[in-house]
Amino acid sequence: MTTFNATYLEIEPRELVTYLLRESGQFERESVDTANLLELLGLDYVSFNFDLELPQEAKQTVGDARPRALISFGDRIIATDSELDENRMRFSILHEVGHFVLPHHEHSLYVCDDIGLSPSSRLVFEKEASQFAADLLFLGDRFALEANSRAINAPTVKELATKYCASFEATARRIVEKSFRPCMLVVFKKEPRQSGDELAQPPTWSVRYCIASATFKSQYFEELSGTAPPEVATAVTRPGCDIANSHKIEVAVRSTSDQKELQFTAEFFSNTYNIFCLLTPK
Ligand SMILES: [Zn+2]
Missing domain, CATH: 1.10.10.2910 (Arc Repressor Mutant, subunit A)
Incomplete structure (x- = not known):
């Protein structure tokens, strides 16, 4: 049988x-x-x-x-x-x-x-x-529809986080994951400082992880390493600074394989625990 x-x-x-x-x-x-x-x-x-x-x-x-x-x-x-x-x-x-x-x-x-x-x-x-x-x-597909009809920036993160009762980090990640446009979220963490000398210096914020939209991954790269510019880090983490008070700068990202440089607009903002950066093509 x-x-x-x-x-x-x-x-x-x-x-x-x-x-x-x-x-x-x-x-x-x-x-x-x-x-x-x-x-x-x-x-x-x-x-x-x-x-x-x-x-x-x-x-x-x-x-x-x-x-x-x-x-x-x-x-x-x-x-x-x-x-x-x-x-x-x-x-x-x-x-x-x-x-x-x-x-x-x-x-x-x-x-x-x-x-x-x-x-x-x-x-x-x-x-x-x-x-x-x-x-x-994020209520299934509803969030993606809303996020894609808004600008990719810190005020959108704040607005949608408040609306969906979600953390800024989860909201920023979701905006990027569901975006049809090329964009990347880079999350930085504060490196611990040890001795007296180090404590006198501003803290170093290094990349904790990044998430890229599908189009960003296919057009540019998937991961990034480095540290947040100290003057920007100091500005966005100063006490009382609202998450929507972001700092926008131009940055160059160098490829480790062919040393070519690409230009991006980087918008930095912070919830005081982390520094976030939204990277979009210039
Ligand atoms: Zn579990």
Whole structure:
């Protein structure tokens, strides 16, 4: 007798996003209400101090990563660390919803740390859950339509972040990822300073990661290294400087392969933790 093997049609994450947003009434809203989603899925939510109250065995993560959110499938509970700010709490809840609904993510317990939840995570399940969270947070395709009809600049980042109740970083990333135009987001981090001599100098801000739109990647390059110009870094990180008060300069980017230089417009702005730069062709 001949035996055939069957495979089954799997629901796409994109279809799941649309279904969840529609069924929990999010398309009638300006931004996602996590409570409606949790109710639809029959999940409870709690917030507590993970440092003090999380059982020791759940805290075992690699290196100095700190647990930030969890989902227990059996108890149908999502929990987030009470130390998280509002935007991170929302994103973390949606990330755990991702684990709950995505095919192949069924598991008794996920304890997700800040490294797993970060945009630079290399773990497949963590990346998938965060991608799913971003799709929910930005209401599927709605954000892309809005972002593409606006200028790519700091005021747009601020406006859309406020509207979607998302962090500036997540919003800036999404604008670039979904852009039809060539643009790149470069995120800089402050390098730690050690001795007295170093402390007297302005801090160095070096590239943490970059994200480019599809057209930027195909026309220019995918990654970038270097540091933010010190005078611009000082200007955008001064106390009280609003994220929309950006600094625009012309920059040259040299190719490491053929040493050719390309000219770009670079708009720098900051939320004080990071410096961001939107790079567009001159
Ligand atoms: Zn996770």
